[in-house]
Amino acid sequence: MPKMKDITVFRELYDPHADGYLVTGRLKDESAPKPYIMGWRRRHGQTLIEPRSYSSKGWLTRSFREALENDEWPHDRQFFNDRHKDRLYRWEDQYLAPHTQRISEKQARQLIKDVSKDYGIEPPALRWRAENASSSFYLGQDHSITFHHRDRVSLLHEIGHAIHGQNDENDKGAHHSPAFTRIVMELYHKYAGFRLDYLMVTANIHNLLGDMKSEQIIFDPTKHPKF
Ligand SMILES: [Zn+2]
Numbered sequence: 117m118p119k120m121k122d123i124t125v126f127r128e129l130y131d132p133h134a135d136g137y138l139v140t141g142r143l144k145d146e147s148a149p150k151p152y153i154m155g156w157r158r159r160h161g162q163t164l165i166e167p168r169s170y171s172s173k174g175w176l177t178r179s180f181r182e183a184l185e186n187d188e189w190p191h192d193r194q195f196f197n198d199r200h201k202d203r204l205y206r207w208e209d210q211y212l213a214p215h216t217q218r219i220s221e222k223q224a225r226q227l228i229k230d231v232s233k234d235y236g237i238e239p240p241a242l243r244w245r246a247e248n249a250s251s252s253f254y255l256g257q258d259h260s261i262t263f264h265h266r267d268r269v270s271l272l273h274e275i276g277h278a279i280h281g282q283n284d285e286n287d288k289g290a291h292h293s294p295a296f297t298r299i300v301m302e303l304y305h306k307y308a309g310f311r312l313d314y315l316m317v318t319a320n321i322h323n324l325l326g327d328m329k330s331e332q333i334i335f336d337p338t339k340h341p342k343f
């Protein structure tokens with residue numbers, strides 16, 4: 117499979133769900149019969165995954181547009197490694213947990229209702245557990261949140277998984293991807309009162325935002341009527 121060093125890159129678009137890039141370019145090898153190339157790579161990866169080659173730039177452009185329109189992404193395990201998870205937990209423990217508010221079951225149900233309405237998703241079912249139960253989690257299969265914490269940030273984190281799951285319909289990446297971080301940052305700002313600059317700076321300390329500098333693939337805003 118071609119390496120990045122073998123290619124003259126035309127465009128690289130960053131997808132925060134997959135924490136990787138959709139790449140187009142031309143092989144440097146002048147003798148290649150189909151020199152135009154498109155593929156995907158991990159943020160720190162140097163190999164093009166599932167490369168496709170074309171004889172003309174026109175075909176490449178067409179294929180590139182289709183990949184964007186259909187939100188195509190290879191089902192390659194490299195993109196599913198949940199390598200941000202521990203750092204994300206540390207960020208929340210260190211910078212958010214000390215400032216979070218306690219939440220009652222009634223408030224939790226209302227918060228789920230409010231956020232779901234704002235983000236245009238079906239409200240996930242809430243399974244309210246005893247405070248000493250072992251864990252809180254969102255389950256995609258039945259769209260439910262099992263919850264034993266008693267604070268706002270932890271609940272917003274799980275609602276974030278419900279929103280993230282919907283935004284990443286093609287299931288391109290890890291559960292705690294940079295796209296997930298960006299979603300929960302917005303939730304912590306809007307529903308838990310954290311300042312955006314505080315969230316940005318502290319998330320960045322833990323390197324959770326992915327590539328913020330390159331051109332981004334942004335999910336379809338028409339699915340998110342509030343934005
Ligand atoms: Zn999580």
